[in-house]
Amino acid sequence: MDDESSIEEILNTIGDEHARTVLASISREPGSAKELAERLELSQPTIYRRLELLEENELIKDRTLVADDGNHYKEFTCNFNSTVISLEDDEYDIRIFREENLPDRFTKLWDELGVK
Template sequence: MTSLTEARQKAQNGTTYIDEPRDGPLTVSDVRDPEALADLLGDECARTILVEAKKKPRSAAELSDCAGVSEPTVYRRLERLREYDLVTEDIQPVTDGKNYKLYRTELDGIELDLSEDGFDITVSRRDRMVDRFTQFVEGS
């Protein structure tokens, strides 16, 4: 197993697999704008969304109830969280033809390092089995 420090160094050249857990490889990537991500994670609504969507996939309405904020606020936070690949959305088909989206947290962990140059943030994510299958089928 590769250490997180080694994985961080390798992640600068692309995705690095450092473990083979139950649900898929753990991917580690450096964040392009650590200050903006730190600000986002400092937001209580964003943190609530991450926690609740990690428990199970949830709709924006459910996340709105969990966070105690309006749906437009949830959608704004979801958009920002998606910029960092911390959440994904899945289409949930409904028999009446009106599909809706469920949001799932893809974040497994965050490492914050302090150096003389400032802060570095490393994000680790778990690949879902369905995504790994799609990549296999598409040959990417």
């Protein structure tokens, strides 16, 4: 990661006990905010705050689903496989390893090449 602020924000996010609990839970099994509140025995406002924090730092992703009654809701899942935090020369570095699919990798490569 290049941005100092981003490193601090990610460290603060994973330093939050409830954020880690939510992240661990959705890394095992995706869930909605309501499901997570029930599963983790935390209030829905607590869950929503942590989900927002995790989303801001791109540690989770969501998808919108439609319930049987026609209502929409979001299901959250972890969007990375592992994280390495290293300290070298008094500076932290965070590497987040994500599983990308082939079309995403191709698009990223294409963008990096500056092809329009």
